[in-house]
Amino acid sequence: MLFRNVFKITVLCVLCIVGLGCNGKKQQAQNGATDFPREKTIYLGGDQWGEPNTFNPLCDWPAWPVHGKTDLLYEPLMVFNSLTGDMEPLLAHSLEKTPDVISVILNSRAKWSDGVPLTAEDVVFSYEIGKNYKNAPMNYAAVVDFVSDVTVEKVPDPLTGGKTQAEKIHFVVNKKARNNPLIVLDQLQDVRILPKHSIEPMLQKLNNDFTAFQKEKLDKDPVVSGPYNLDSYSSEKIVLKRRDDYWGNVALRGNRKPAPEYFIHPIYKSNDHFSVALQQGNLDVSMTYIPRIWMKAKDNVGTWYKRAPYFVPGCMPLMLINFTRYPLSDKNFRLAMASAINYTEIKDLAISGYTPEIKPGLIMPYGIEKKFFSDEDAQKYGAHFDTVAAKRLLREAGFKSIFDKDGNLVQMTDAKGKKVPTLLITSPAGWSDWEAMVKIAVKDMRAVGIDIREGFVDASLYWQALPFGKFDLLMYKPLPEATPSKPWSQLDHIMSSRNWKPEGERMNENQGRYNNPKGKNYNRAVDSLLLAIPHIMDDAELIKAYRALNVIFMQDQPALPLAYLPEQFYEFSTKHWTNWATEDNPYAPPQPPFYAAGIKMLWELKRAK
Amino acid sequence: MKIFLNLLKSPSFLIGISLFFLTICFAVFFPFFYHIDVRTMGVPMTPPCREHWLGTNHLGIDMISLLVRGLRSSLYVGFLAGIMATIVGTLLGVYAGFKGGWQDEVITLITNIFVVIPQFVVLVLISASMKEGRSLTLIAIIIAFTSWTWSARAVRAQSSSLKSRDHIALARVNGNGTLKIVLYQILPYLLSYVFMVFIIQTASGIISESCISMIGLGPYDTVSLGTILNEAMRNEALSDGAWWAFVPATVLISVIVFAFYVINTSMEGVFNPRLRK
Amino acid sequence: MFRNHPTARYILTRGGWYFLTFLVAVTINFFLPRLGPSNPVDIILAKAGGVSDNATRQKEESYLKEFGLAEVDKSGNVLRDAKDAPVRTSAWKQFGNYIFMSLKGDLGTSFMSYPKKVTEIIKTAVPWTIALQLPAILLAWIVGNVLGALAAYRRGIFDKVFFPLALGANSIPFFAFGMLLVYLLGILWPIFPAVGGYDGGLNPSFSLIFFGSVMYHYILPFMSLFIIFTGGQAIGMRSMCIYELGTDYVKYAKWLGISESKVLFYMFRNAMLPQLTGLALSLGVMIGGALITEMIFSYPGIGMAVLSAIQNNDYPLIQGCTLLITVSVLIANFTVDILIGFLDPRVKAGRGVK
Numbered sequence A: 001m002l003f004r005n006v007f008k009i010t011v012l013c014v015l016c017i018v019g020l021g022c023n024g025k026k027q028q029a030q031n032g033a034t035d036f037p038r039e040k041t042i043y044l045g046g047d048q049w050g051e052p053n054t055f056n057p058l059c060d061w062p063a064w065p066v067h068g069k070t071d072l073l074y075e076p077l078m079v080f081n082s083l084t085g086d087m088e089p090l091l092a093h094s095l096e097k098t099p100d101v102i103s104v105i106l107n108s109r110a111k112w113s114d115g116v117p118l119t120a121e122d123v124v125f126s127y128e129i130g131k132n133y134k135n136a137p138m139n140y141a142a143v144v145d146f147v148s149d150v151t152v153e154k155v156p157d158p159l160t161g162g163k164t165q166a167e168k169i170h171f172v173v174n175k176k177a178r179n180n181p182l183i184v185l186d187q188l189q190d191v192r193i194l195p196k197h198s199i200e201p202m203l204q205k206l207n208n209d210f211t212a213f214q215k216e217k218l219d220k221d222p223v224v225s226g227p228y229n230l231d232s233y234s235s236e237k238i239v240l241k242r243r244d245d246y247w248g249n250v251a252l253r254g255n256r257k258p259a260p261e262y263f264i265h266p267i268y269k270s271n272d273h274f275s276v277a278l279q280q281g282n283l284d285v286s287m288t289y290i291p292r293i294w295m296k297a298k299d300n301v302g303t304w305y306k307r308a309p310y311f312v313p314g315c316m317p318l319m320l321i322n323f324t325r326y327p328l329s330d331k332n333f334r335l336a337m338a339s340a341i342n343y344t345e346i347k348d349l350a351i352s353g354y355t356p357e358i359k360p361g362l363i364m365p366y367g368i369e370k371k372f373f374s375d376e377d378a379q380k381y382g383a384h385f386d387t388v389a390a391k392r393l394l395r396e397a398g399f400k401s402i403f404d405k406d407g408n409l410v411q412m413t414d415a416k417g418k419k420v421p422t423l424l425i426t427s428p429a430g431w432s433d434w435e436a437m438v439k440i441a442v443k444d445m446r447a448v449g450i451d452i453r454e455g456f457v458d459a460s461l462y463w464q465a466l467p468f469g470k471f472d473l474l475m476y477k478p479l480p481e482a483t484p485s486k487p488w489s490q491l492d493h494i495m496s497s498r499n500w501k502p503e504g505e506r507m508n509e510n511q512g513r514y515n516n517p518k519g520k521n522y523n524r525a526v527d528s529l530l531l532a533i534p535h536i537m538d539d540a541e542l543i544k545a546y547r548a549l550n551v552i553f554m555q556d557q558p559a560l561p562l563a564y565l566p567e568q569f570y571e572f573s574t575k576h577w578t579n580w581a582t583e584d585n586p587y588a589p590p591q592p593p594f595y596a597a598g599i600k601m602l603w604e605l606k607r608a609k
Numbered sequence B: 001m002k003i004f005l006n007l008l009k010s011p012s013f014l015i016g017i018s019l020f021f022l023t024i025c026f027a028v029f030f031p032f033f034y035h036i037d038v039r040t041m042g043v044p045m046t047p048p049c050r051e052h053w054l055g056t057n058h059l060g061i062d063m064i065s066l067l068v069r070g071l072r073s074s075l076y077v078g079f080l081a082g083i084m085a086t087i088v089g090t091l092l093g094v095y096a097g098f099k100g101g102w103q104d105e106v107i108t109l110i111t112n113i114f115v116v117i118p119q120f121v122v123l124v125l126i127s128a129s130m131k132e133g134r135s136l137t138l139i140a141i142i143i144a145f146t147s148w149t150w151s152a153r154a155v156r157a158q159s160s161s162l163k164s165r166d167h168i169a170l171a172r173v174n175g176n177g178t179l180k181i182v183l184y185q186i187l188p189y190l191l192s193y194v195f196m197v198f199i200i201q202t203a204s205g206i207i208s209e210s211c212i213s214m215i216g217l218g219p220y221d222t223v224s225l226g227t228i229l230n231e232a233m234r235n236e237a238l239s240d241g242a243w244w245a246f247v248p249a250t251v252l253i254s255v256i257v258f259a260f261y262v263i264n265t266s267m268e269g270v271f272n273p274r275l276r277k
Numbered sequence C: 001m002f003r004n005h006p007t008a009r010y011i012l013t014r015g016g017w018y019f020l021t022f023l024v025a026v027t028i029n030f031f032l033p034r035l036g037p038s039n040p041v042d043i044i045l046a047k048a049g050g051v052s053d054n055a056t057r058q059k060e061e062s063y064l065k066e067f068g069l070a071e072v073d074k075s076g077n078v079l080r081d082a083k084d085a086p087v088r089t090s091a092w093k094q095f096g097n098y099i100f101m102s103l104k105g106d107l108g109t110s111f112m113s114y115p116k117k118v119t120e121i122i123k124t125a126v127p128w129t130i131a132l133q134l135p136a137i138l139l140a141w142i143v144g145n146v147l148g149a150l151a152a153y154r155r156g157i158f159d160k161v162f163f164p165l166a167l168g169a170n171s172i173p174f175f176a177f178g179m180l181l182v183y184l185l186g187i188l189w190p191i192f193p194a195v196g197g198y199d200g201g202l203n204p205s206f207s208l209i210f211f212g213s214v215m216y217h218y219i220l221p222f223m224s225l226f227i228i229f230t231g232g233q234a235i236g237m238r239s240m241c242i243y244e245l246g247t248d249y250v251k252y253a254k255w256l257g258i259s260e261s262k263v264l265f266y267m268f269r270n271a272m273l274p275q276l277t278g279l280a281l282s283l284g285v286m287i288g289g290a291l292i293t294e295m296i297f298s299y300p301g302i303g304m305a306v307l308s309a310i311q312n313n314d315y316p317l318i319q320g321c322t323l324l325i326t327v328s329v330l331i332a333n334f335t336v337d338i339l340i341g342f343l344d345p346r347v348k349a350g351r352g353v354k
Helices: A002-031 A120-127 A181-190 A196-205 A247-251 A271-279 A293-299 A331-340 A343-350 A367-372 A375-381 A387-396 A432-448 A459-468 A488-495 A524-535 A539-556 A596-603 B002-009 B011-033 B063-099 B101-116 B119-129 B136-162 B166-173 B178-215 B225-234 B247-271 C006-034 C040-048 C053-066 C091-103 C118-154 C156-171 C174-188 C208-245 C248-256 C260-286 C291-297 C302-311 C315-343 C345-352
Strands: A041-045 A078-080 A087-089 A092-097 A101-106 A147-156 A165-173 A228-233 A237-242 A262-266 A313-315 A318-321 A400-403 A409-413 A423-428 A452-457 A473-476 A559-561 A571-573
Touching: A002 C118, A002 C208, A041 A271, A078 A092, A078 A181, A078 A596, A087 A092, A087 A181, A092 A181, A101 A181, A120 A147, A120 A165, A120 A196, A165 A181, A181 A488, A181 A524, A271 A293, A271 A571, A271 B225, A271 C174, A331 A387, A331 A432, A331 A539, A331 A559, A343 A432, A367 A539, A375 A539, A387 A432, A423 A432, A423 A459, A432 A452, A432 A473, A452 A459, A459 A473, A459 C040, A488 A524, A488 A539, A524 A539, B011 B063, B011 B247, B063 B101, B063 B136, B063 B178, B063 B225, B063 B247, B101 B136, B101 C006, B101 C315, B119 B136, B119 B178, B119 C006, B119 C302, B136 B178, B166 B178, B178 B225, B178 B247, B178 C174, B178 C291, B225 B247, B225 C174, B247 C156, B247 C174, C006 C091, C006 C315, C040 C053, C118 C156, C118 C208, C118 C260, C118 C291, C118 C302, C118 C315, C156 C208, C174 C208, C174 C291, C208 C260, C208 C291, C248 C260, C260 C315, C291 C302, C302 C315
Parallel strands: A041 A262, A423 A452, A423 A473
Antiparallel strands: A078 A087, A092 A101, A101 A165, A147 A165, A228 A237, A237 A262, A318 A473, A318 A559, A400 A409
């Protein structure tokens, strides 16, 4: 008897759960009662993985929307438009640059959310945090090396026709440390301006101990200057609410408000969740990697281009080559590797065709870098997919490859008859598109006789191997974001001998240890070009210098570029919001609308009918 | 071997064994009339067609080839883990059950310690310090390492109930040492039980391997049924409707494990007549 | 002193052994992550990138100091060896610090979610894990056991159909089943939501609407766990009941003419004991449990936290989570031992005799 009852109760419970669930859905559909009405909310994904830890912009890796170049709460002086190559105004305008000083005029109408005007004091405070406090976050601390002084000058305000005064801020390039105005430009769009009147007292209360200050979360009504502020957050999502008294609505956007009132970033555990949400219209824009995106077109999912390559190229995944290991120090061997890879296969199979055709060199033949790219140089010096040439190069360098009867590579010997050790391509296990690229590259290189294998490791080991040079080849995506210092910074990151250290000691760039300054084959042209380019003002001279550097790259092949990928994946759904920027409507760069210059989309988005 | 003949008479045993042999045949003989190739890449995510009977995965590699290779790997891991876990668990369990007293307590202590350590913590940490990274053998060892406790407990219960039997007392009176008693008096009685334990351990080893690979902690360079599922998930096969990248592997795992469970049940029926009709 | 209280002695001895286990487990869980070659600070720095060498060096020192991973000299600077690599504190010293702080209730600060504290992370994650599994485990236990008992008692057609079904259900890896459910009912015919704990447009509150949304999103994960657990329980219960049905005392009772329901009652009670211990053990393992289910349905529980912690060498978080898992498993086992001691008359009888 007892059991019968218990059983009935349990079955009832199960049915209850199901019933309540269905009822819940019906209720919701009927009332439409939510805390955040769908028609006023924009959902986005791909920029926050894991629980939000802190919203303190002075922490090293805070959560969205305070990290990276998300300028919704805290704003930089200017933003970089990766489509046009222009620096666009935000907190400042009227950029002037010379090799010694970079100047901007602060927008006199900028204000903080508590009503206090945003002045040059805040700018100076933010740029000198690295100078005044120890343990500042890395991008603030790095300012010290590039900007020696920040001075302020009062000038007639061009926005009011000279009737009032505005503040002109001069950033003096630090000639004693890193004499590099290009990086100063980078910092103009990277360093976010912080409210001195709010943060300085907090720091003083903690005895100016930065490490203690970094433990503050700044998550309750922080003082911000941007168009949105933090509403609430949990381990499942982060919610932002529009600020109707945002200074830029009047000053920059023609007296309009951004269309969405709420900004919600749900926190999912993997890419395919964002995919499914986008497909079903529960997500409006995403920056996750979604393979075969053309299959989602019927679900109103769109990208910048309607057809291949769907995305605009912005960065270059490549394989770093460790010059200190044998036989990678042999130039012909490297060129053979570059000629062995079938780049079309990588494009089609590994990354769903999301890249236009790749050409040799470290400069992209598209977009704003196009003017520095020379087709003629690429034809003459560059390595293209050519298995005959690859085999010839190996033969000429004295390498012999032995295959078995099925055509599989057994081993490779060098000119002296010694067996060449099996090389490994180190790549983090679990990153799907990189895994595919590595597998294809291995297959292609083995086919021409190079003894190489995939070396998938856990992510923690990968991040350890990168700076200390503990690899033969390493999959890497340097500098994924578009900045005004590209393509210089890309070339510098791969080829500069500035901090050359042997394997086992930390290097933050040129981890392949190319061009040892104490080595026999040191080519001083590389470093002298890298030092000179940031100071060249004349366009023609600049193009000549980049061409020369790129030719050296193609001749030495210190790395193996595999494809182009976009800066961020920009995918959107037109189920709830329309008028996204696309190739037919390029009023903003192909970026999610919370990122750098993509922010202006927020004022142009329209509700779908 | 009357027992064996009895087994053959039981219909569930026949079903289980035939399912098992069917899958083994698939793994061993299928390559003879279907070209197995896990290296050639082609058009990604093609549906089943004449060339690829079960379609292709995200790199265009033929699914059937992947399934055949994967089946071999999963069976290897399952059996290796099963054998190791059963041997360790049985020896410790018999000794603990038979001896009782403080030896029993100490072994229980050790058992509990192993129960408490999460499987994937050990897996990630050990594979991180090994140069060759994660291989099938390492995964099998770790699965055995964290699951022998089940067999230890099961065998211990049986052996401690055997302890009070008469023939054991007789052996003691005769002056036989513990090891001799364990080997000659207890183990033979437990053999059938141990065999069933082995089957369960193997089945759960196969499922464990698929779980581990599913999380992303699978073997680096080899295909296994779990890695097939993991790749299907990571490459969003399901949201594009590419069921062939996912369902066949699931079916294979389920069929093998089901076969094992059925064999186990039929053995229970034979060894323990009360369980039969 | 305890000679006259065998019960108390039993509890204390078992408790003592469990405490010892706890100590050993905590020590192992501390040292295991540190055996690997990776240094968490290197990982953090490599991921953060960085233009300036000075800044990177400053950061490295501050984090090493903050996490207690490097030796510091009197003026507070990190000691460096001949190759200019920081001198790391010995694992034993770190262990001492860890014990000291844990006794104060401070489980440390997470490395990868700096500056979040480990206790905070665990506090928000554990309710999700429990809410996901507890109803499924409990309900599946009840339904499964009853169905198993029915199958054992009735035999016949019900058993012949039910048993293979249950066995089959138990053979499918539960995550595969979950993914199939998501595919069929979440994507192909979108009746149920495919992801998330509750509707994105709601904030947690004590309203009926929120509760309804939570239930709606819970159906698929619940089903994926419930059906498979039920299968497993039913099979176990069925074997136990069949065994009991054939025992002498049942036959004897039947001859004596004792009523059917009374016989059944005693039979179920005996068969229940191992099932009860199984339940207690499942509840204990629950905390470490459904990592993959959380992954598939995006429930921010402890499973996902542990996995990312391991992959990022986040020592304090690994220690905190494994501590929690250890404690819950040990408590469950301890409870089971005590329960058996009280409920199983054979053990009770054996205890009084010495």
